[in-house]
Amino acid sequence: MKAQSLGSVRKSFAPWADPAAKPFIRFEGLTKVFDGTAAIDDLNADIFHREFFALLGASGSGKSTLLRLLAGFEVPTRGRIVLDGEDMTGIPPYRRPVNMMFQSYALFPHMSVAKNIAFGLKQDGMAKSEREDRVADALKLVKLENYGRRKPHQLSGGQQQRVALARSLVKRPKVLLLDEPLGALDKKLREETQFELTDLQYELGMTFIMVTHDQEEAMTMADRIAVMGDGKILQVGTPPEIYEAPRSRFVADFIGTVNIFDGTLVARDGDRLTIETADGHPIEVDGNEERGGALQIGAKTAYAVRPEKLRISASPLDGPNVMSGEVWEIAYIGDMTSFHLKLDSERIVRVSMLNSSRESAVQMTWGERAWVSFEPNAGLVLSA
Ligand SMILES: Nc1ncnc2c1ncn2[C@@H]1O[C@H](COP(=O)(O)OP(=O)(O)OP(=O)(O)O)[C@@H](O)[C@H]1O
Secondary structure (H helix, E strand, O other): OHHHHHHHHHHOOOHHHOOOOOOOEEEEEEEEEEOOEEEEEEEEEEEOOOOEEEEEEOOOOOHHHHHHHHHOOOOOOEEEEEEOOEEOOOOOHHHOOEEEEOOOOOOOOOOOHHHHHHHHHHHOOOOHHHHHHHHHHHHHHOOOHHHOOOOHHHOOHHHHHHHHHHHHHOOOOOEEEEEOOOOOOOHHHHHHHHHHHHHHHHHHOOEEEEEEOOHHHHHHHOOEEEEEEOOEEEEEEOHHHHHHOOOOHHHHHHOOOOEEEEEEEEEEEOOEEEEEEOOOOEEEEEOOOOOOOOOOOOOEEEEEEOHHHOEEEOOOOOOOOEEEEEEEEEEEOOOEEEEEEEEOOOOEEEEEEEHHHOHHHHHOOOOOEEEEEOOOOOOEEEEO
């Protein structure tokens, strides 16, 4: 119920779409070179107040380095970070309005939960009574009111995660940095915690920046996702933008599953384009700005279409973009079934169907002949 009401409020949260909105955090030409190699490479991006922003990318793409630069644990080689109107250059970590929660939680095993949470406040010289109030508030926030006296080893993994969260929130930073915050939890707990964390972020009205290599997690939790590769941000967008309108082959391939047909533009008839794939399949495309409108005949290109945009049938299909082959894999995943079809050219085409609408696909068996098709407007034309 709560998620629904938050969902409708969140829909109207889109400061990035407002040209007058001022960014809360700005990365300007940010570069970090380690041993002659740029871990962050001339990176520019804006993050807004109250945004839940995810940095998503493969291992080594520079996600943690970007968080560490923001926290002040690393010094940029070039460029700068502006946070809430203040240039962070030369500002040490402890003076930044930023806190980081690590995947390892880094709790002190010999200290009680309450002492772990209070640790930073004590170091800052805060009076005991104020510290106690703050710790009580933080424990309440993460729903661990009665756990203050326990030691970390007396808690489950999920509870330890919440203690780490309480400890990173207790100083009331403006920005919370989360490095793979749910990485140590099992799948079910992870899914529950995802919603707890987004609800908490929303209630606190804080800016969260989360590093993850799990695209489902990024899609579930973030207002916007930055897909990173080789120290650069390749695309920033809302989850639907990143999934539905990837601007490059890399992003299309990295987010979810996609069929990519490499080929050449061989014909154009008004808005209708024909791409011939390298293995000889003609693909009819409704051309527009996203779908190859500007391409010249003879241009190398790639057509990307998601598995759920394909139909699969045990009998021949009519219309454009029909391919046939052998059913190579069938994976029943509960809500949906995923098929791999092996074409005569050896190419594997991936199809997924909701089980509520499986129609004839339910009859399909391994090794059988099957047909797939997709509409001319089902996918995107990407540069090869
Ligand atoms: N202190 C360092 N000294 C030298 N090289 C470093 C240092 N920190 C990071 N790098 C290099 O910078 C690149 C980016 O690393 P980073 O840890 O930011 O990537 P990541 O996307 O967070 O990866 P992962 O998901 O594995 O944590 C890597 O090639 C890494 O080896």
